[in-house]
Amino acid sequence: MQPHPRLALHGITKRYPAVLANDHVDLRVGAGEIHALLGENGAGKSTLMKIVYGVTQPDAGRIEWEGRPVTIRSPAEARQLGIGMVFQHFSLFETLTVAENISLALDSREPPAQLASRIREVSESYGLPIDPLRLVHSMSVGERQRVEIVRCLLQSPQLLIMDEPTSVLTPQAVRMLFDTLRRLASQNVSILYISHKLDEVRELCDTATVLRGGRVSGTATPRAESNESLARMMVGGDLRECHLTPREAGETRLELRGLTLASTDPFGTSLHSIDLNVRAGEIVGIAGVSGNGQSELLAAISGERRVGNAASVSICGSASGTLDAAQRRRLGLSFVPEERLGRGAVPEMSLADNALLTAHSAGLVRNGLVRSDAAREFARSTITAFDVKAGSELSPANSLSGGNLQKFIVGREVRLKPKVMVVSQPTWGVDVGAALRIRQALIDLRDSGAAVLVISEELDELYAICDRLAVLFRGKLSSVHPTSQMPVEKLGSWMAGEFAQ
Incomplete structure (x- = not known):
């Protein structure tokens, strides 16, 4: 048992002119834990993760890393601590190759040939193969997602934040990614996992924190919940189902x-x-x-x-x-x-x-x-x-x-x-x-x-x-x-x- 969680957030608050994105949020993530962050669009999940990664600064509250208070002023400082993040919206230069994009994100500089070789090795070992010499503009959305994930894995993070990582991955790639995340967790890597796919959360995650309107509305053990009960925690009520009534098509x-x-x-x-x-x-x-x-x-x-x-x-x-x-x-x-x-x-x-x-x-x-x-x-x-x-x-x-x-x-x-x-x-x-x-x-x-x-x-x-x-x-x-x-x-x-x- 470790004396402190790997990451602890205390009273994190972030206000924008038109919205209170995070309202006194508390969160704890242990070493080797796969922790889900759930909530509706606009509930404050991405803002909270950007604060952890140093993209955005909180207006109030404190962050503790391995039991000690830290101020994360930039993504570079987050990476130095051992925090990596895969964003929902890609941050890739379309006219550059995969290897060139990844090189820009690495704090250390490697010779191009060595980096290309490492990209191939890491991407294939994690079941997300990509060609390091391929231009990003020629890649589909799903392939670009692979680049973002591999770019993060190359940094050997101790806390990996994933914002909707499977949105555009194939079912086979999702299975491979889950195997990768479980392997990382077994190696004591902590994972913060944002997803709207409740089946995935229930299968993969150890713990879930639910945000609603910028505040923590509850915590849960996903495997002990149903999709319906998790959804109710997210939206504060029952959801209506879609109804497709058979009908005769026209011209x-x-x-x-x-x-x-x-x-x-x-x-x-x-x-x-x-x-x-x-x-x-x-x-x-x-x-x-x-x-x-x-x-x-x-x-x-x-x-x-x-x-x-x-x-x-x-x-x-x-x-x-x-x-x-x-x-x-x-x-x-x-x-x-x-x-x-x-x-x-x-x-x-x-x-x-x-x-x-x-x-x-x-x-x-x-x-x-x-x-x-x-x-x-x-x-x-x-x-x-x-x-x-x-x-x-x-x-x-x-x-x-x-x-x-x-x-x-x-x-x-x-x-x-x-x-x-x-x-x-x-x-x-x-x-x-x-x-x-x-x-x-x-x-x-x-x-x-x-x-x-x-x-x-x-x-x-x-x-x-x-x-x-x-x-x-x-x-x-x-x-x-x-x-x-x-x-x-x-x-x-x-x-x-x-x-x-």
């Missing part, structure tokens, strides 16, 4: 015919003869391991990449392959990308200004002039309808937690009442209550007659909201089948490429 709204598209990225995945139709009043889901052509497919549908054959993409009966993104939106297409900051929203712009990015056609611009009052009202209504925790509609996008920004982006697109909605990773890093709200919003959109296409690595999500399912593997799409006829074992084998191509 085809989105159709892909022999869609073939060579990837412009040497590490990307080309698309090969993809056929797909999504009808009014249905949700079609596409499963697949990250990096099998999802980003290329989304670019081809959204208009980010134009296709030489106009007929290969049809939106509401109009050949659209050669149209740009704005022209496709005018046909009734709405789109939610997997990257929130930078693609779904401009980080430094306010929520009202971000509403203008795609909702300008909803009466927010008249005669070429922006109607600021209308933009602010649209943003305010979206915040209210989707329970977005934000200071106001004038808050910049990057001031919101990841889950709250996702709710705003999805809400913005849903409120445009599109004829066709394409959504990628709709509930990545979103708490259980917000995930249910987003999923129900997609179901409601489907029930209103829209055609909805969802690309997700969350199999539970696809089974909960989709009428039909298909799998994308190495740029090829399987046949599409009713969800009721796709047992998870079959879907899993298809994700490994075991379907007729």
Whole structure:
């Protein structure tokens, strides 16, 4: 038994102009303990962890490390103590290689060849293989997550903070990561684990501290709890379930015919003869391991990449392959990308200004002039309808937690009442209550007659909201089948490429 916990927080308080993020929070993490930090989006989890890592300074309270008071003024000081952190939002330079990005984060300097060799060795030993010479801009979200995790593991931390580490990892990679974390814990490494996936928390974690509204609302032993009881601690009440009522689909709204598209990225995945139709009043889901052509497919549908054959993409009966993104939106297409900051929203712009990015056609611009009052009202209504925790509609996008920004982006697109909605990773890093709200919003959109296409690595999500399912593997799409006829074992084998191509 150690006389002191590895980390102890006493009365940590952090206030911002519009919100009290942490309100006298106490937390203790022992050596070799896997400790979960739970709470809704905006409950103060990420702020608390940034204080521990030295990114943010508390307004009150104290931190003890191995029984002695410390002041952590910067991430460099945190790393010197032995604290490492994997952030939910990536901090990678897209034009640099994996090895160059990792080198910038290391306090010691290693020759490039030696560092590349160590990256390969560590990443493979932990079941998260990455190519150290690969450029980050060519990597999928899931692959970038691996870089963040490996970068942290290379620092041999004594306390490892992980903020939604499995959000975009495949089920196989999650199993490998869990094996890694258990091995680290057995070596006396402490782990602070933030996740909205309650099944994972119950399987992996020894203890859980729950935050609600910036305060500790309770502690629990996850293995002794159910998902429902943990969720009640997080939200203060029972959650409503999503309901997908069977219905007859209508006419085809989105159709892909022999869609073939060579990837412009040497590490990307080309698309090969993809056929797909999504009808009014249905949700079609596409499963697949990250990096099998999802980003290329989304670019081809959204208009980010134009296709030489106009007929290969049809939106509401109009050949659209050669149209740009704005022209496709005018046909009734709405789109939610997997990257929130930078693609779904401009980080430094306010929520009202971000509403203008795609909702300008909803009466927010008249005669070429922006109607600021209308933009602010649209943003305010979206915040209210989707329970977005934000200071106001004038808050910049990057001031919101990841889950709250996702709710705003999805809400913005849903409120445009599109004829066709394409959504990628709709509930990545979103708490259980917000995930249910987003999923129900997609179901409601489907029930209103829209055609909805969802690309997700969350199999539970696809089974909960989709009428039909298909799998994308190495740029090829399987046949599409009713969800009721796709047992998870079959879907899993298809994700490994075991379907007729």
